[in-house]
Amino acid sequence: MTVGTIPVEAGTIRRPMLAEVVANRPLTPHLRRITLTGAEIDRFGYDGPDHLARIFLAPAPDAGLHLPDSAQWWPALQAMPEEQRPVVRNYTVRRLDTERRELDIDFVLHGDGGPGSAWARNAAPGHRIGLLSDGAAYAPPADTDWQLLVGDETAMPAITAAVEAMPPWTRAIALLEVGSAQHRIEVDTPAGVTLTWLHRDDAPAGGSATMIRTLRELALPPGTPYAFVAGESTMVTTVRRHLCTERGFPRERVYFGGYWKATAH
Structure with missing residues:
Protein backbone atom coordinates (compact mmCIF):
# COMPACT_ATOMS: atom_id res chain seq x y z
CA MET A 1 0.00 0.00 0.00
CA ASP A 134 8.31 13.41 13.33
CA GLY A 135 4.77 14.45 12.41
CA ALA A 136 2.97 16.80 10.01
CA ALA A 137 1.46 20.29 10.32
CA TYR A 138 -0.67 20.58 7.15
CA ALA A 139 -4.21 20.18 8.49
CA PRO A 140 -7.07 22.04 6.78
CA PRO A 141 -10.07 22.19 9.16
CA ALA A 142 -13.23 20.38 8.06
CA ASP A 143 -15.07 23.65 7.37
CA THR A 144 -12.45 24.90 4.87
CA ASP A 145 -13.96 26.17 1.60
CA TRP A 146 -10.65 26.77 -0.18
CA GLN A 147 -6.92 26.56 0.42
CA LEU A 148 -3.91 28.77 -0.28
CA LEU A 149 -0.49 27.11 -0.37
CA VAL A 150 2.59 29.33 -0.59
CA GLY A 151 6.25 28.36 -0.63
CA ASP A 152 9.70 28.32 -2.21
CA GLU A 153 11.97 25.44 -3.28
CA THR A 154 12.28 24.12 0.25
CA ALA A 155 8.48 23.86 0.54
CA MET A 156 8.03 22.17 -2.84
CA PRO A 157 7.92 18.61 -1.41
CA ALA A 158 5.22 19.52 1.11
CA ILE A 159 3.11 21.65 -1.23
CA THR A 160 3.33 19.39 -4.28
CA ALA A 161 2.53 16.32 -2.15
CA ALA A 162 -0.47 18.16 -0.67
CA VAL A 163 -1.69 19.19 -4.12
CA GLU A 164 -1.41 15.68 -5.52
CA ALA A 165 -3.30 14.25 -2.52
CA MET A 166 -6.25 16.64 -2.85
CA PRO A 167 -9.63 15.20 -3.92
CA PRO A 168 -10.76 16.55 -7.33
CA TRP A 169 -13.43 18.76 -5.74
CA THR A 170 -10.94 20.68 -3.58
CA ARG A 171 -10.56 24.36 -4.40
CA ALA A 172 -7.01 25.56 -3.92
CA ILE A 173 -4.44 28.07 -5.11
CA ALA A 174 -0.77 27.06 -4.91
CA LEU A 175 2.06 29.54 -5.46
CA LEU A 176 5.61 28.20 -5.73
CA GLU A 177 8.58 30.57 -6.07
CA VAL A 178 11.70 29.18 -7.79
CA GLY A 179 14.78 30.65 -9.41
CA SER A 180 13.67 30.19 -13.02
CA ALA A 181 11.60 27.97 -15.32
CA GLN A 182 14.27 25.26 -15.27
CA HIS A 183 13.56 24.70 -11.57
CA ARG A 184 9.96 23.61 -12.08
CA ILE A 185 8.90 20.01 -11.66
CA GLU A 186 5.95 18.01 -12.98
CA VAL A 187 2.98 17.98 -10.59
CA ASP A 188 -0.21 15.96 -10.97
CA THR A 189 -2.67 18.80 -10.31
CA PRO A 190 -6.37 18.06 -9.65
CA ALA A 191 -9.04 19.97 -11.57
CA GLY A 192 -9.89 22.32 -8.69
CA VAL A 193 -6.32 23.42 -8.03
CA THR A 194 -4.49 26.30 -9.71
CA LEU A 195 -0.72 25.92 -9.44
CA THR A 196 1.35 28.97 -10.41
CA TRP A 197 5.12 29.02 -10.66
CA LEU A 198 6.80 32.33 -9.80
CA HIS A 199 10.35 33.10 -10.95
CA ARG A 200 12.86 35.16 -8.98
CA ASP A 201 15.12 35.47 -12.04
CA ASP A 202 18.24 37.32 -10.85
CA ALA A 203 17.10 37.78 -7.24
CA PRO A 204 18.67 35.43 -4.66
CA ALA A 205 16.54 32.92 -2.78
CA GLY A 206 15.05 34.68 0.21
CA GLY A 207 15.69 38.12 -1.28
CA SER A 208 12.82 38.50 -3.71
CA ALA A 209 9.56 40.47 -3.44
CA THR A 210 7.97 38.33 -6.18
CA MET A 211 5.75 36.34 -3.83
CA ILE A 212 4.30 39.19 -1.81
CA ARG A 213 3.78 41.30 -4.94
CA THR A 214 1.87 38.44 -6.56
CA LEU A 215 -0.29 37.91 -3.48
CA ARG A 216 -1.22 41.58 -3.25
CA GLU A 217 -2.47 41.45 -6.85
CA LEU A 218 -4.26 38.10 -6.46
CA ALA A 219 -8.05 37.91 -6.35
CA LEU A 220 -8.96 35.42 -3.63
CA PRO A 221 -12.12 33.29 -3.62
CA PRO A 222 -14.98 33.84 -1.18
CA GLY A 223 -15.57 31.47 1.69
CA THR A 224 -13.59 30.16 4.66
CA PRO A 225 -9.87 29.80 3.84
CA TYR A 226 -6.96 27.74 5.10
CA ALA A 227 -3.40 28.82 4.30
CA PHE A 228 -0.19 26.79 4.42
CA VAL A 229 2.88 29.02 4.09
CA ALA A 230 6.41 27.61 4.26
CA GLY A 231 9.93 28.40 3.08
CA GLU A 232 12.46 31.14 3.77
CA SER A 233 11.72 32.78 7.12
CA THR A 234 11.45 36.41 5.99
CA MET A 235 9.17 35.52 3.08
CA VAL A 236 6.95 33.42 5.35
CA THR A 237 6.64 36.20 7.94
CA THR A 238 5.81 38.78 5.26
CA VAL A 239 3.15 36.56 3.69
CA ARG A 240 1.57 35.72 7.04
CA ARG A 241 1.39 39.42 7.97
CA HIS A 242 -0.22 40.19 4.61
CA LEU A 243 -2.82 37.44 4.95
CA CYS A 244 -3.76 38.19 8.55
CA THR A 245 -3.47 42.00 8.54
CA GLU A 246 -4.33 43.03 4.99
CA ARG A 247 -6.61 40.16 3.94
CA GLY A 248 -8.29 39.39 7.23
CA PHE A 249 -7.37 35.71 7.49
CA PRO A 250 -7.95 34.40 11.04
CA ARG A 251 -4.52 33.63 12.48
CA GLU A 252 -5.59 30.15 13.54
CA ARG A 253 -6.30 29.33 9.88
CA VAL A 254 -2.76 30.16 8.70
CA TYR A 255 0.04 27.65 9.23
CA PHE A 256 3.48 29.18 8.71
CA GLY A 257 6.83 27.43 8.82
CA GLY A 258 10.16 29.22 8.43
CA TYR A 259 12.27 26.38 7.08
CA TRP A 260 15.45 28.43 6.65
CA LYS A 261 16.99 31.93 6.74
CA ALA A 262 18.66 33.52 3.73
CA THR A 263 21.59 34.64 5.93
CA ALA A 264 22.15 31.16 7.38
CA HIS A 265 23.85 29.38 4.45
Whole structure:
Protein backbone atom coordinates (compact mmCIF):
# COMPACT_ATOMS: atom_id res chain seq x y z
CA MET A 1 0.00 0.00 0.00
CA THR A 2 1.25 3.48 -0.86
CA VAL A 3 0.50 5.65 2.13
CA GLY A 4 -0.91 9.13 1.67
CA THR A 5 -2.84 10.57 4.61
CA ILE A 6 -3.55 7.09 6.07
CA PRO A 7 -1.55 6.19 9.21
CA VAL A 8 0.76 3.22 8.90
CA GLU A 9 -1.19 0.23 10.16
CA ALA A 10 1.81 -1.74 11.45
CA GLY A 11 2.56 0.92 14.08
CA THR A 12 5.17 3.61 14.22
CA ILE A 13 8.78 3.16 15.27
CA ARG A 14 9.68 6.00 17.63
CA ARG A 15 13.46 5.69 17.40
CA PRO A 16 15.74 6.41 14.43
CA MET A 17 15.72 3.62 11.84
CA LEU A 18 18.43 2.68 9.38
CA ALA A 19 17.86 3.12 5.62
CA GLU A 20 20.02 3.08 2.53
CA VAL A 21 19.95 4.79 -0.84
CA VAL A 22 18.26 3.01 -3.74
CA ALA A 23 18.40 5.83 -6.29
CA ASN A 24 19.48 9.46 -6.61
CA ARG A 25 18.00 11.31 -9.56
CA PRO A 26 18.00 15.01 -10.50
CA LEU A 27 14.60 16.71 -10.83
CA THR A 28 16.04 20.16 -11.58
CA PRO A 29 19.57 21.59 -11.58
CA HIS A 30 19.26 22.14 -7.82
CA LEU A 31 16.84 19.45 -6.67
CA ARG A 32 17.56 15.76 -6.14
CA ARG A 33 15.03 13.05 -5.33
CA ILE A 34 16.61 10.32 -3.25
CA THR A 35 14.79 7.02 -2.81
CA LEU A 36 15.56 5.14 0.39
CA THR A 37 14.76 1.63 1.55
CA GLY A 38 15.03 -0.19 4.84
CA ALA A 39 13.65 -3.17 6.73
CA GLU A 40 11.57 -0.93 9.03
CA ILE A 41 10.27 1.69 6.60
CA ASP A 42 6.86 0.00 6.55
CA ARG A 43 6.60 1.16 10.17
CA PHE A 44 7.53 4.79 9.49
CA GLY A 45 4.58 6.81 10.82
CA TYR A 46 3.00 9.10 8.23
CA ASP A 47 0.42 11.79 9.07
CA GLY A 48 0.09 13.83 5.88
CA PRO A 49 1.69 15.51 2.86
CA ASP A 50 4.15 17.70 4.77
CA HIS A 51 5.30 14.92 7.09
CA LEU A 52 8.65 15.71 8.67
CA ALA A 53 11.52 13.24 8.70
CA ARG A 54 14.57 13.86 10.82
CA ILE A 55 17.57 12.55 8.95
CA PHE A 56 20.75 11.33 10.63
CA LEU A 57 24.03 11.60 8.72
CA ALA A 58 27.52 10.37 9.54
CA PRO A 59 29.55 13.22 11.12
CA ALA A 60 32.18 13.02 8.38
CA PRO A 61 32.37 11.42 4.91
CA ASP A 62 34.77 8.75 6.13
CA ALA A 63 32.97 8.10 9.45
CA GLY A 64 30.54 5.31 10.21
CA LEU A 65 26.86 5.98 10.89
CA HIS A 66 25.84 5.32 14.51
CA LEU A 67 22.17 5.86 15.47
CA PRO A 68 20.64 6.41 18.91
CA ASP A 69 18.87 3.14 19.77
CA SER A 70 16.12 4.62 21.91
CA ALA A 71 12.81 6.48 21.69
CA GLN A 72 14.55 9.02 23.94
CA TRP A 73 16.83 9.69 21.01
CA TRP A 74 17.93 13.21 21.87
CA PRO A 75 19.57 12.42 25.23
CA ALA A 76 21.04 9.28 23.66
CA LEU A 77 22.42 11.38 20.80
CA GLN A 78 24.02 13.88 23.16
CA ALA A 79 25.63 11.06 25.13
CA MET A 80 27.42 9.71 22.06
CA PRO A 81 31.13 10.53 21.57
CA GLU A 82 31.50 13.58 19.34
CA GLU A 83 33.39 11.63 16.67
CA GLN A 84 30.42 9.22 16.38
CA ARG A 85 27.52 11.64 16.91
CA PRO A 86 25.45 11.92 13.69
CA VAL A 87 24.38 15.22 12.18
CA VAL A 88 20.59 15.75 12.38
CA ARG A 89 18.52 17.78 9.91
CA ASN A 90 14.81 18.04 9.02
CA TYR A 91 13.34 17.20 5.61
CA THR A 92 9.89 16.53 4.19
CA VAL A 93 8.78 13.09 3.02
CA ARG A 94 7.77 13.30 -0.65
CA ARG A 95 6.48 9.73 -0.99
CA LEU A 96 6.08 6.67 1.22
CA ASP A 97 5.35 3.20 -0.15
CA THR A 98 5.00 0.73 2.71
CA GLU A 99 4.62 -2.35 0.49
CA ARG A 100 7.92 -1.69 -1.29
CA ARG A 101 9.49 -0.25 1.87
CA GLU A 102 10.53 2.87 -0.03
CA LEU A 103 10.60 6.51 0.98
CA ASP A 104 11.48 9.54 -1.17
CA ILE A 105 13.04 12.77 0.06
CA ASP A 106 13.71 15.77 -2.20
CA PHE A 107 16.92 17.63 -1.34
CA VAL A 108 17.54 21.21 -2.43
CA LEU A 109 21.21 21.53 -3.38
CA HIS A 110 23.15 24.63 -2.37
CA GLY A 111 26.72 23.43 -2.63
CA ASP A 112 28.50 21.84 0.32
CA GLY A 113 27.47 24.59 2.73
CA GLY A 114 24.94 22.37 4.47
CA PRO A 115 25.36 18.73 5.50
CA GLY A 116 22.11 17.61 3.85
CA SER A 117 23.01 19.22 0.54
CA ALA A 118 26.56 17.90 0.65
CA TRP A 119 25.34 14.37 1.39
CA ALA A 120 22.63 14.45 -1.30
CA ARG A 121 25.08 15.54 -4.03
CA ASN A 122 27.13 12.40 -3.56
CA ALA A 123 24.62 9.87 -2.23
CA ALA A 124 24.82 6.60 -4.17
CA PRO A 125 23.04 3.24 -3.88
CA GLY A 126 24.09 1.55 -0.66
CA HIS A 127 24.94 4.75 1.21
CA ARG A 128 23.33 4.77 4.65
CA ILE A 129 21.17 7.30 6.46
CA GLY A 130 19.04 7.37 9.60
CA LEU A 131 15.34 8.31 9.58
CA LEU A 132 12.91 9.32 12.31
CA SER A 133 9.21 10.06 11.79
CA ASP A 134 8.31 13.41 13.33
CA GLY A 135 4.77 14.45 12.41
CA ALA A 136 2.97 16.80 10.01
CA ALA A 137 1.46 20.29 10.32
CA TYR A 138 -0.67 20.58 7.15
CA ALA A 139 -4.21 20.18 8.49
CA PRO A 140 -7.07 22.04 6.78
CA PRO A 141 -10.07 22.19 9.16
CA ALA A 142 -13.23 20.38 8.06
CA ASP A 143 -15.07 23.65 7.37
CA THR A 144 -12.45 24.90 4.87
CA ASP A 145 -13.96 26.17 1.60
CA TRP A 146 -10.65 26.77 -0.18
CA GLN A 147 -6.92 26.56 0.42
CA LEU A 148 -3.91 28.77 -0.28
CA LEU A 149 -0.49 27.11 -0.37
CA VAL A 150 2.59 29.33 -0.59
CA GLY A 151 6.25 28.36 -0.63
CA ASP A 152 9.70 28.32 -2.21
CA GLU A 153 11.97 25.44 -3.28
CA THR A 154 12.28 24.12 0.25
CA ALA A 155 8.48 23.86 0.54
CA MET A 156 8.03 22.17 -2.84
CA PRO A 157 7.92 18.61 -1.41
CA ALA A 158 5.22 19.52 1.11
CA ILE A 159 3.11 21.65 -1.23
CA THR A 160 3.33 19.39 -4.28
CA ALA A 161 2.53 16.32 -2.15
CA ALA A 162 -0.47 18.16 -0.67
CA VAL A 163 -1.69 19.19 -4.12
CA GLU A 164 -1.41 15.68 -5.52
CA ALA A 165 -3.30 14.25 -2.52
CA MET A 166 -6.25 16.64 -2.85
CA PRO A 167 -9.63 15.20 -3.92
CA PRO A 168 -10.76 16.55 -7.33
CA TRP A 169 -13.43 18.76 -5.74
CA THR A 170 -10.94 20.68 -3.58
CA ARG A 171 -10.56 24.36 -4.40
CA ALA A 172 -7.01 25.56 -3.92
CA ILE A 173 -4.44 28.07 -5.11
CA ALA A 174 -0.77 27.06 -4.91
CA LEU A 175 2.06 29.54 -5.46
CA LEU A 176 5.61 28.20 -5.73
CA GLU A 177 8.58 30.57 -6.07
CA VAL A 178 11.70 29.18 -7.79
CA GLY A 179 14.78 30.65 -9.41
CA SER A 180 13.67 30.19 -13.02
CA ALA A 181 11.60 27.97 -15.32
CA GLN A 182 14.27 25.26 -15.27
CA HIS A 183 13.56 24.70 -11.57
CA ARG A 184 9.96 23.61 -12.08
CA ILE A 185 8.90 20.01 -11.66
CA GLU A 186 5.95 18.01 -12.98
CA VAL A 187 2.98 17.98 -10.59
CA ASP A 188 -0.21 15.96 -10.97
CA THR A 189 -2.67 18.80 -10.31
CA PRO A 190 -6.37 18.06 -9.65
CA ALA A 191 -9.04 19.97 -11.57
CA GLY A 192 -9.89 22.32 -8.69
CA VAL A 193 -6.32 23.42 -8.03
CA THR A 194 -4.49 26.30 -9.71
CA LEU A 195 -0.72 25.92 -9.44
CA THR A 196 1.35 28.97 -10.41
CA TRP A 197 5.12 29.02 -10.66
CA LEU A 198 6.80 32.33 -9.80
CA HIS A 199 10.35 33.10 -10.95
CA ARG A 200 12.86 35.16 -8.98
CA ASP A 201 15.12 35.47 -12.04
CA ASP A 202 18.24 37.32 -10.85
CA ALA A 203 17.10 37.78 -7.24
CA PRO A 204 18.67 35.43 -4.66
CA ALA A 205 16.54 32.92 -2.78
CA GLY A 206 15.05 34.68 0.21
CA GLY A 207 15.69 38.12 -1.28
CA SER A 208 12.82 38.50 -3.71
CA ALA A 209 9.56 40.47 -3.44
CA THR A 210 7.97 38.33 -6.18
CA MET A 211 5.75 36.34 -3.83
CA ILE A 212 4.30 39.19 -1.81
CA ARG A 213 3.78 41.30 -4.94
CA THR A 214 1.87 38.44 -6.56
CA LEU A 215 -0.29 37.91 -3.48
CA ARG A 216 -1.22 41.58 -3.25
CA GLU A 217 -2.47 41.45 -6.85
CA LEU A 218 -4.26 38.10 -6.46
CA ALA A 219 -8.05 37.91 -6.35
CA LEU A 220 -8.96 35.42 -3.63
CA PRO A 221 -12.12 33.29 -3.62
CA PRO A 222 -14.98 33.84 -1.18
CA GLY A 223 -15.57 31.47 1.69
CA THR A 224 -13.59 30.16 4.66
CA PRO A 225 -9.87 29.80 3.84
CA TYR A 226 -6.96 27.74 5.10
CA ALA A 227 -3.40 28.82 4.30
CA PHE A 228 -0.19 26.79 4.42
CA VAL A 229 2.88 29.02 4.09
CA ALA A 230 6.41 27.61 4.26
CA GLY A 231 9.93 28.40 3.08
CA GLU A 232 12.46 31.14 3.77
CA SER A 233 11.72 32.78 7.12
CA THR A 234 11.45 36.41 5.99
CA MET A 235 9.17 35.52 3.08
CA VAL A 236 6.95 33.42 5.35
CA THR A 237 6.64 36.20 7.94
CA THR A 238 5.81 38.78 5.26
CA VAL A 239 3.15 36.56 3.69
CA ARG A 240 1.57 35.72 7.04
CA ARG A 241 1.39 39.42 7.97
CA HIS A 242 -0.22 40.19 4.61
CA LEU A 243 -2.82 37.44 4.95
CA CYS A 244 -3.76 38.19 8.55
CA THR A 245 -3.47 42.00 8.54
CA GLU A 246 -4.33 43.03 4.99
CA ARG A 247 -6.61 40.16 3.94
CA GLY A 248 -8.29 39.39 7.23
CA PHE A 249 -7.37 35.71 7.49
CA PRO A 250 -7.95 34.40 11.04
CA ARG A 251 -4.52 33.63 12.48
CA GLU A 252 -5.59 30.15 13.54
CA ARG A 253 -6.30 29.33 9.88
CA VAL A 254 -2.76 30.16 8.70
CA TYR A 255 0.04 27.65 9.23
CA PHE A 256 3.48 29.18 8.71
CA GLY A 257 6.83 27.43 8.82
CA GLY A 258 10.16 29.22 8.43
CA TYR A 259 12.27 26.38 7.08
CA TRP A 260 15.45 28.43 6.65
CA LYS A 261 16.99 31.93 6.74
CA ALA A 262 18.66 33.52 3.73
CA THR A 263 21.59 34.64 5.93
CA ALA A 264 22.15 31.16 7.38
CA HIS A 265 23.85 29.38 4.45
